[in-house]
Amino acid sequence: MITEKTGQSQTEEELFQQLVNAINELKDKDGALIPILQSAQNLFGYLPEYVLKHISSTLNIPYSEVAGVVTFYSFFSTTPRGKNLLRVCLGTACYVRGGKEVLAAIKNELKIDIGETTGDKLFTLEIGRCFGACSLAPVVMINDEVFQRVKPARIRDLLNSFRNKDEMEEDHE
Amino acid sequence: MVNLKINGEKITVEENISILEAAGKNKINIPTLCYLEGYDAIGACRVCMVEVKGAKTLTASCSTPVSEGMEIFTNSEKVRAARKNVVELLLSEHSGDCNYCERSGDCELRILASSLGVRENYFTGESLMNNIDDSTPALVRDSGKCIKCRRCITVCTGLQKVGAISPQYRGFKTSIGPAFAAGLDSVPCVQCGQCAAVCPVGAITEKSHIDQVWNALDDPEKYVVVQTAPAIRAALGECFDYEPGTRVTGKMVTALRKLKFDAVFDTNFAADLTILEEGTELLMRLKRTLVDKEQYILPQFTSCSPGWIKFAEYYFPEILPKISTCKSPQQMFGALAKTYYAAKAGISPDKMVVVSVMPCTAKKFEAQREEMNDSGERDVDFVLTTRELGKMIKSAGIDFQSLEDSEMDSPLGISSGAADIFANTGGVMEAAVRTVYEIVTGRSFPVKDLHVTSVAGLEGVKEASFKLENPVDSWKFLDGVELKVAVAHGLSNAAKVIEAVNSGKAIYHFIEIMTCPGGCIGGGGQPRMTDDKTRMARIKAIYEEDESKSLRKSHENPDVKKLYEEYLKKPLGEKSHKLLHTKYTKR
Numbered sequence: 001m002i003t004e005k006t007g008q009s010q011t012e013e014e015l016f017q018q019l020v021n022a023i024n025e026l027k028d029k030d031g032a033l034i035p036i037l038q039s040a041q042n043l044f045g046y047l048p049e050y051v052l053k054h055i056s057s058t059l060n061i062p063y064s065e066v067a068g069v070v071t072f073y074s075f076f077s078t079t080p081r082g083k084n085l086l087r088v089c090l091g092t093a094c095y096v097r098g099g100k101e102v103l104a105a106i107k108n109e110l111k112i113d114i115g116e117t118t119g120d121k122l123f124t125l126e127i128g129r130c131f132g133a134c135s136l137a138p139v140v141m142i143n144d145e146v147f148q149r150v151k152p153a154r155i156r157d158l159l160n161s162f163r164n165k166d167e168m169e170e171d172h173e
Numbered sequence: 174m175v176n177l178k179i180n181g182e183k184i185t186v187e188e189n190i191s192i193l194e195a196a197g198k199n200k201i202n203i204p205t206l207c208y209l210e211g212y213d214a215i216g217a218c219r220v221c222m223v224e225v226k227g228a229k230t231l232t233a234s235c236s237t238p239v240s241e242g243m244e245i246f247t248n249s250e251k252v253r254a255a256r257k258n259v260v261e262l263l264l265s266e267h268s269g270d271c272n273y274c275e276r277s278g279d280c281e282l283r284i285l286a287s288s289l290g291v292r293e294n295y296f297t298g299e300s301l302m303n304n305i306d307d308s309t310p311a312l313v314r315d316s317g318k319c320i321k322c323r324r325c326i327t328v329c330t331g332l333q334k335v336g337a338i339s340p341q342y343r344g345f346k347t348s349i350g351p352a353f354a355a356g357l358d359s360v361p362c363v364q365c366g367q368c369a370a371v372c373p374v375g376a377i378t379e380k381s382h383i384d385q386v387w388n389a390l391d392d393p394e395k396y397v398v399v400q401t402a403p404a405i406r407a408a409l410g411e412c413f414d415y416e417p418g419t420r421v422t423g424k425m426v427t428a429l430r431k432l433k434f435d436a437v438f439d440t441n442f443a444a445d446l447t448i449l450e451e452g453t454e455l456l457m458r459l460k461r462t463l464v465d466k467e468q469y470i471l472p473q474f475t476s477c478s479p480g481w482i483k484f485a486e487y488y489f490p491e492i493l494p495k496i497s498t499c500k501s502p503q504q505m506f507g508a509l510a511k512t513y514y515a516a517k518a519g520i521s522p523d524k525m526v527v528v529s530v531m532p533c534t535a536k537k538f539e540a541q542r543e544e545m546n547d548s549g550e551r552d553v554d555f556v557l558t559t560r561e562l563g564k565m566i567k568s569a570g571i572d573f574q575s576l577e578d579s580e581m582d583s584p585l586g587i588s589s590g591a592a593d594i595f596a597n598t599g600g601v602m603e604a605a606v607r608t609v610y611e612i613v614t615g616r617s618f619p620v621k622d623l624h625v626t627s628v629a630g631l632e633g634v635k636e637a638s639f640k641l642e643n644p645v646d647s648w649k650f651l652d653g654v655e656l657k658v659a660v661a662h663g664l665s666n667a668a669k670v671i672e673a674v675n676s677g678k679a680i681y682h683f684i685e686i687m688t689c690p691g692g693c694i695g696g697g698g699q700p701r702m703t704d705d706k707t708r709m710a711r712i713k714a715i716y717e718e719d720e721s722k723s724l725r726k727s728h729e730n731p732d733v734k735k736l737y738e739e740y741l742k743k744p745l746g747e748k749s750h751k752l753l754h755t756k757y758t759k760r
Binding site for chain 2: 063
């Protein structure tokens with residue numbers, strides 16, 4: 001079972017059927033590959049190999065090329081991610097305004113490196129290359145939410161708010 | 174037409190060509206490390222930059238079309254400085270010691286750097302890590318040496334429609350390779366080696382068998398037999414500064430003797446044999462279709478080209494029953510050398526080493542296919558490319574240009590002109606038609622020089638048809654039948670033909686497929702660089718080789734006849750079936 005962001009549980013077959021529908025909708029358009037990959041990533045939370053191979057054969061694009069696109073964009077992931085995706089911006093503006101220190105604080109707090117997921121599957125840490133929020137630098141994006149002018153000292157509080165949220169959800173269930 | 178000036182000289186060229194092409198047509202050479210004739214320029218390497226009057230920046234000449242009144246400078250101070258800078262940057266990432274590189278003799282990057290006067294490394298930053306992928310039998314890749322010119326991707330995806338490799342990852346970490354930078358054995362690579370043939374540096378090469386062959390030659394216990402493919406004789410000369418298309422058959426034989434091969438034989442002999450087996454197979458399939466009303470066994474596809482076989486096994490398994498069961502000439506030769514010839518010469522097959530010289534890298538893959546051991550031993554032990562043989566001759570200190578001509582040994586060294594043309598696209602078809610026509614009608618193929626000109630040349634897909642009239646008694650059912658044939662080279666063209674056949678749009682009886690453009694003469698193991706001009710020169714040489722012989726038809730080869738009398742008995746007979754035929758596997 002994979003839990004989608006909505007909280008609804010769907011079987012892998014159901015997710016795959018949704019992907020098939022998305023592919024059918026998009027496949028005849030130019031440049032369909034990236035929107036289809038985005039849709040797959042949203043559905044599964046990451047891009048499993050069998051999904052990529054299916055996309056490759058349906059769109060008649062070599063698997064090497066599909067993998068080339070997946071590995072080019074940091075948004076795509078081929079490993080399952082944690083419940084919350086942390087993306088620390090290291091674009092130019094964020095970098096000069098302390099993005100690196102923010103990253104170090106997160107690594108220290110979560111005890112994971114870039115690209116890794118915490119043992120409790122709560123957080124995955126990645127770096128981003130500019131979210132277009134340079135005036136708010138340094139920024140950290142957690143899931144779809146942008147946190148502005150983040151300070152290393154505030155990292156623990158920030159992460160705790162997500163930890164608490166998770167506990168509340170579990171109690172609720 | 175467009176009028177422009179290059180380096181002050183007025184020239185007139187056709188519209189819609191690039192500055193690079195316009196310069197080339199006027200004998201002005203602009204260096205490039207990524208351009209490939211016949212394909213869209215991608216401007217990846219930035220080495221071909223030129224100055225265009227009025228333009229703010231330097232422009233990549235490969236991807237900029239000419240326009241009226243353009244004034245171009247290909248060798249100004251600004252151009253020279255920028256070009257040198259680009260090459261210095263490429264070298265700063267390039268990881269490899271030229272002393273130990275396979276390509277040190279003909280590396281385009283090294284030669285260009287030298288000609289631009291690069292003498293110092295200004296950019297001592299991070300360089301790539303050598304990462305060697307030798308997971309396949311035929312090819313070795315080292316992404317540390319790769320300069321990302323993408324020529325390999327162009328041929329793999331565009332020409333061959335295989336798409337085994339693409340750029341992976343991003344920025345400095347970009348590498349060219351299979352999905353997620355896995356080994357080449359993880360993807361449906363057909364081992365054709367066209368990537369190795371166009372690589373400007375030592376990032377993709379054939380897996381060398383030179384050491385193994387020296388070891389066999391040095392071993393007094395071993396009896397080392399060599400066979401040379403038809404395409405070698407029209408290309409080996411290029412390793413010794415001959416013009417493309419110089420025929421060096423006799424010198425090649427002398428050189429092989431000087432290398433101390435115990436017997437110098439010809440794959441051509443096995444090519445003649447292939448025609449008898451494959452021609453008979455075609456006639457049997459025609460009979461089963463027309464007389465016994467069997468379905469789905471035609472068209473018969475040729476089976477000489479191992480890259481094509483692997484391609485069909487991966488991508489078109491449904492047509493495998495239609496591919497001739499004949500082994501390729503290389504493998505027929507190996508199976509016969511270690512049985513028929515070994516017995517005749519009184520040599521134990523386990524003491525015999527069969528070496529092939531092939532224009533091909535996929536032949537290395539083919540030789541190690543599990544089923545290729547019908548002689549009881551590995552039928553073909555080692556496969557050298559044309560390039561590898563050239564290296565061995567040089568390293569043995571043989572002055573190739575001064576060699577006298579000599580003849581191949583008997584009995585596996587006699588061949589017809591029909592076998593020579595196996596090297597060219599359309600050649601196997603022509604050779605088969607010469608024999609099949611004569612078997613069926615009892616008359617010689619009624620065409621000048623015996624050439625089927627409509628299936629010759631570099632067009633991707635070619636067709637021909639022949640009416641079979643007044644056949645001899647045993648082939649009466651073929652009276653009035655219009656035999657339809659097709660020829661394709663380059664796997665993208667093969668795919669087109671298969672799709673036309675599968676959809677019912679095209680009806681053929683016999684289809685020749687060769688993996689590489691131009692046929693074997695354009696193989697992945699041939700001397701670099703093979704462009705269309707080189708292909709045409711080699712094709713012409715091969716036709717001349719054919720025409721120079723009095724023996725022009727496979728079925729007239731006296732030693733092939735003797736082989737049937739003494740050993741095989743008849744085409745498609747029991748012995749043939751065991752030694753000369755094979756089966757294919759869906760991959």
